[in-house]
Amino acid sequence: MTTPGTLPLDIATWVGRDAELAQACSRLRHGRLLTLIGTGGVGKTRLALRVAHLLQSSHPGGAWMVDLGVLQPQGVTPERIYAHLALTLGIRQLGPAGLDVLLDHLHNRRILLVLDNCEQLVPAVRECVNALVRTAPHVRILATSRQALSIDGEQTLVVPPMPPHEAVDLFNACALAAGASPAVIDDQRAVTDLCRQLDGLPLAIRLAASRVRTLSVQQLTQRLADHRFRLLADPSAACADNENPPRHSTLRQVVDVSYDLCTDGEQTLWNRVSTFAGFCDLSAIEAICTGDGVATAEVLDLVSGLVDKSVLSVDATAGLNHPPRYYLLNTLRDYGRHKLATSGQTQRVRDRHRDYYRALTSRAATTWLGPTEPEAMATVHRELPDILAAIDESIACQDLPAAREICRDLVRTRAPFFFGWLDLATQQLRRVIDASKTIPTPHRDDAADLAATMSLAAWVDATQGRHTNAAELVGAAYELHQQWELAVTPAVLYGHGSSVALNTGGQDAISLLAAAREALADSPGDRQMASLMWAMASAFADAPATAVRNTEEYLRQSEAAHAPWTISWALWTAALAALANDDHARAEELAARGLSLQRDLDDQWGQTWSIELSAWIIAAQLGGGDSVSTEARRAGWLLGASRARQQKLGVNLPGLRPLARRNTQARAAIAGVLGETGLAEAVDAGVRRHANAVRIALKESTSRRPAAIGSLRLTDRQREVAAMITQGMTSAEIGTHLRITARTVDVHVRDILQRLGLRGRAAIATWWTTQGDQQP
Known part of the structure; x- marks a missing residue:
């Protein structure tokens, strides 16, 4: 049996700690919050990881390792920690990823959360953990920190240095693993003396053991003694904050020695x-x-x-x-x-770090259009901690143009939509806009840049149904253009047109977006997004012939680009236009193609709207005949499934008025067949069983047999990849067979491993042989 989670492989040498391991496991089995406390380098993280692996099987919802050390301690709020938890847990949330989103996800899930490196964020972590402990009854939390969190119900376990015999065993094992000759550690008395000098700190022992290929145990001992006298002679070496070396003097000594022995x-x-x-x-x-x-x-x-x-x-x-x-x-x-x-050199290196991730997001934002767009978004998702750090650095240094550019490019990559952390991107846009308002706009270019950022933020707000915010941002962007006598830029046209399209569906959105699309001819990715909103606005407006013409043109452009995610949305807009033109057969065909592609890509955002669209198409065809009641119930069921997914993603359907109108029309048609009570029953059934929604929409059979763990977590494309891995095929061979790139295959493999809680292709092959090929 496999479980989901993000525990890294526990492959490092493990020695001793039997007593602490037993105590930690016992306390977590009988309590819900345990904090491992100890000095730096004492092995809290390793012990937590070992405990999590041992208890993983008793947590069907998985064991999840959350490294809080990647967050900058300045200004971290509980909300930022909630967003970080949502990212780690794989929660796809287009709205605010706050406590309520976490609680909805964790409801009835038996999960073990390992919160590592809490000490620099204790006040915010305390508030977050306290809320989870009180309101998520099936969640257990294992924290590591240099101090207790001081929460009601918290158990603490002090992680002590290793006793002498365990320290010696660990040193010997690590030295041999590092390639040292057994003769080097023959003098076990010298090893014992060295480990005593290292105070039994596992990190210090590992660092020292890695050096015995080039230094004898006695030489290491002497070097440590020399550093001890140096520290005693220099009281200023005491540590005060995060920018300083380890507080524990022995760890400081061994890290100093390790540092000195580096070239x-x-x-x-x-x-x-x-x-x-x-x-x-x-x-x-x-x-x-x-x-x-x-x-x-x-x-x-x-x-x-x-x-x-x-x-x-x-x-x-x-x-x-x-x-x-x-x-x-x-x-x-x-x-x-x-x-x-x-x-x-701190500022120089931080500047280069910022410039590197600025260039990375810019490259992803401008080159994603094509067959590798899923990999481009995956790269941005993988590098998100450092991209956010680059934004932090830019704001801290008052380099607001750089901060604005990174924030815009982050959204332009579309990764926030695909991976479900749009609100995190929204927070960054708000931060940089607010920071920009606090200082005078120095020149025309800066005004145009700020207006472009406001316009993109308006589009993001509009996609979330926050039209008041969107209108204010668009208005502020126009004010800047008037103040500086600037020509209206494509960015403002795009933000304005998209906001109108998603708010009212008015025809003026078409002309605004057509102008933006024309002005972006030299920027293929931005032109493609403007074309998407232009096609969508055409489908929303009450002009069926124009809608069909524009959406079919956008579909042809997308297919020519061979960009799978883009194609899926082009199919969606073309299906909506066909529905508006009463061409139901064409609408059904296009919607099915788009939904199948979105399932292959595991695009939860796209699937949600395709399920909704499928319900509209079915409802539009309800008439007489023996199957009318069955189809009406299917349409109502799909509306319920879409509603459940919208709620999970944080979608505000009433705020997206053109979509809400279609929803209302579909409900009226279904109620005309089933009555209001029958409609309510069908919708409620869809809400409760929405996991099968894609199969229901595509008229595929659904099995009534219980599925093995993880079976419903794989898309059809991922199942194809798993089957071919079992046959021993490489990524290149699988890609050739499926007509996708090898890098796309690798993305599928990574997702399969994470979803099933497996490690490596061999594990996938084993799972498929024993369970996977038996699934419906």
């Missing part, structure tokens, strides 16, 4: 890699951390050296077809940041 290049790279908020790959390190003593050609060797020395860790969940990703443990990241500040 100059390795030290410099360590310092600079500490700027990353999350994981990073080699290309990012080469772009951000080179120069001033580090050549690009050296980076791979320097990274390998830091991995060998247990400084850099490798993400064990990366697939074979993806480049490895690296990260620093929080203690080592803090140390590197302190050293970077001491060297006077």
Whole structure:
């Protein structure tokens, strides 16, 4: 049996800790909140991970590792933590991802949340955890922190240093794993003395053990003693905040020794890699951390050296077809940041970090149109912690044009819609707009840039049904243009036209968006999005012939671009136009094609609206005949399923008036056959069983047999990929067979692994052989 979750592989050497492990497991089985407390480097995270793996099977909703260390401590609110939790849990939420969204997701789910590195965010974490403990009765929380959270019902377990015999065993195991000769550790008395000097801290032991290939145990002991005397002679070495090295003096000594034993290049790279908020790959390190003593050609060797020395860790969940990703443990990241500040290079490296992620989002925003658009969105999703850090840095340094550009590009990639963190993107837009209002607009270009940001924020608000906000933003954008006597830009036309289309469906939206579309001829991705809204506005307006002509043109453009997500929405708009033209057969065919594609892509946002559209199409065809009651119930059921999904995604249907009107028309047609009571019953059934909505809409059979764990979590395309993996096919071979790129196959493989809680292709093959091929 498999369970979902985000626990990393537990592949590091595990020694001892039997007593702490047993206590932690017992306390969590009998309580709902346990905080592991201890100094940095004592092994809280490793112990939490081990406990989570042991208890995972008793939590069908999964065990989820949430690293709070990636959040900047300045100004973090409980709402920001809720959004971070929603991202980690895979909650797709287009509206505000607050406590109510989390509670709705966690309702009746037996989940284990591991909240790692809480110490820098204790007040906000305390409020968040207190709310979850009180209102999500089936959730257990395992936290790690250097201090208690001080919440009613909290149990605490102090994680002590390892006792001498366990410390020695760990040192020996790590030394041998690092490639040391057994002869190096023959003198177990010397090893015991060294471990005693290391105070039994697992991180210190691992760092020291990684060096015994080049230094004897006695040499390590002497170096540590030298550093101890240096610290005693320099009281100013005490640590005060997050920018400083580890507080525990012994850990400080061993990290100092490990740092000293690195080459100059390795030290410099360590310092600079500490700027990353999350994981990073080699290309990012080469772009951000080179120069001033580090050549690009050296980076791979320097990274390998830091991995060998247990400084850099490798993400064990990366697939074979993806480049490895690296990260620093929080203690080592803090140390590197302190050293970077001491060297006077912090701002330079942060500027390069900001510029790199600014360029990454810009590239994704301008080049996504094509067969690889799912991978482009996945890249943005994967790099989100560092993109947000780049926005934070830009605002902190008052580089508001950079902050505005990153925020706009983040939305232009469409990743917030696809992965369901639109409100997080909205928060960033609001932050940068509010910050921009606090200082005078210095020149015309800056005014145009701010107006473009306001216009894009208006479009986002309009998609969420917040038309008052959208209208205010559009009005402010026009005021800036008037104040600076600027010609109206495509961005403002787009924001204005989209807001009108989604608010009233009026015909003036068509001309506004047509003008934007024409002006964006040199920007294919932006032109495509303007074309989408233009086609949608055409389908909303009461002009069926124009709607069919415009939506069919947009469909032809999308198919020529071979962009799957774009094609799915072009099919949706063309189906809506066909419905408006009373061409029900064409509408049904287009809607089915679009929904099938959205299922392949696992596009929850698109599926929701295609299910809704399918209900409208069925309702429009209700007439006489023996099957009219059956079809009316199917249409009502689909309306209920769509409503349930809209609520999960945070969609405000009444605020999207053209869509709400269609919904009202469909309900009236269904009630004309079933009556109001029959309509209510059908809608309620759809709300309760919406997991089968795509199959119902496509007229596919649904099995009444209980499905194995994870079966309903795979799309049909993912099931095809799983079957081919079982046959031993590579990503390239699968891509050729399915007519998709190998990178798209890899995206499917990653999703399969996460959904089923598996690790590696071999596990997929095993699952498919034992369970997957038996599913309906």
